[in-house]
Amino acid sequence: MDENKKAMSSLEEAIACPVCYKTLTTAPQDCNQCHNYFRNELAKLPSASLDLTPERIKGEIDDAVDSQPLRTELFRLPIISFLYERILPPIWAMGLRNVGGIDIEFQECREFFGQNLGIVADISCGTGIFSRRLALLQQCEQIIALDYSEAMLGQVQQQMQLEGISPSQITIIRGDVAALPFTPNSLDAVYSGAAMHCWPDATQGLRNIYQALRSGGKLFATTFLQPLPSIVFRFFTPDELPQMAIAAGFHPDCVQLETRGVYGIIKCVK
Structure with a gap:
């Protein structure tokens, strides 16, 4: 199996339908839950972005918009x-x-992740600043850029074209941190930069990331802290961040927190 086919195979094993939670290889031909939408979306790889939000798969777009908080919809x-x-x-x-x-x-995250990574997900990727830098290093088997905002993902694609990054280097997915489209134990590392304060439920998001990480997989996440006021965004105290990571499943000995003014960096190993 050549390298491209091997990479696509590992990607297909990692990406799961967020409704029926099956992969391309295990999903039935006629799935009553996702109406075969998931299978049709993955057929677009590697040339197009995928929309793997549960509401898109189930055709409940209007209800989903109403259910998202302003801090999510804003982006x-x-x-x-x-x-x-x-x-x-x-x-x-x-x-x-x-x-x-x-x-x-980016430098600190690379040092924490180490070399020769397999599948790395940039969750709540924004315009893909991290994903694109990682792609240019060519040290990962697969990079996934995931965000809930279609507009942000459009910027990812534009910037990739400007920087000469092939669609085969970064898989772009519209997804929801509350229902990540990944199989358990499928990701080697996750980066989530300045994003947790935008999530509807940060603990649930961390729990979903924990489940998606392999044993020994690493999470590098950053967010803003109080005393910034939680008016639109949900800012945290320094004590809350490790507590949330532990509640998500990470062992207390494998959770590190650094604070720099109103900025928090949490590093976790599964």
């Missing part, structure tokens, strides 16, 4: 996705996120 606005990478990185680099911004965060 679906085209103007937000357009400005995201053009405005925020300089602000982050001045110290709101890290002194040095995304460059420092």
Whole structure:
């Protein structure tokens, strides 16, 4: 089996329908739960992005929009996705996120993940800043960029074209952290940058990531902290983050927390 076929095979084993929770190889030809939508979506690989949100699969789009909080829906606005990478990185680099911004965060994450990674998921990827940098290193078997915002994922595709990144290097998935489209024990590492405060339920999101990680798999997640006011977003205290990770399934000895002002970095190993 050549490398491309091997990579596609491992990807098909990792991606699961978030409704019936079966993979392409185990889903029946006629699935009453997902109406074969999942099988048809995966047929688009590797040239197109996939929409694997439960509401899309079940055809319940209007109900889903009503059920999402503002902190989630906000990032679906085209103007937000357009400005995201053009405005925020300089602000982050001045110290709101890290002194040095995304460059420092990417370096720290790479050191934590180590070398020769298999399948890495960038969850709540935004415009794919992390995914694209990782793809340019060519050190991963597969990279998955997942976000709930169609507008953000459109920016991922545009930036990939500008940077000469092939669609085969990054699999783009519209997905919900509350119902991740991955099989248990299928991911080697997960990065989620400045995102947890946007999730409807951060503990549930961490629990889903824990289930998707292989034994020894690693999570590098960052978020903003109180005393930032939880008006639109849900900001956390430093004590809450490790507690949520432990509640999600990570062993207390395998959870590390670093705080830098109003920015928190949590590193977990399954």
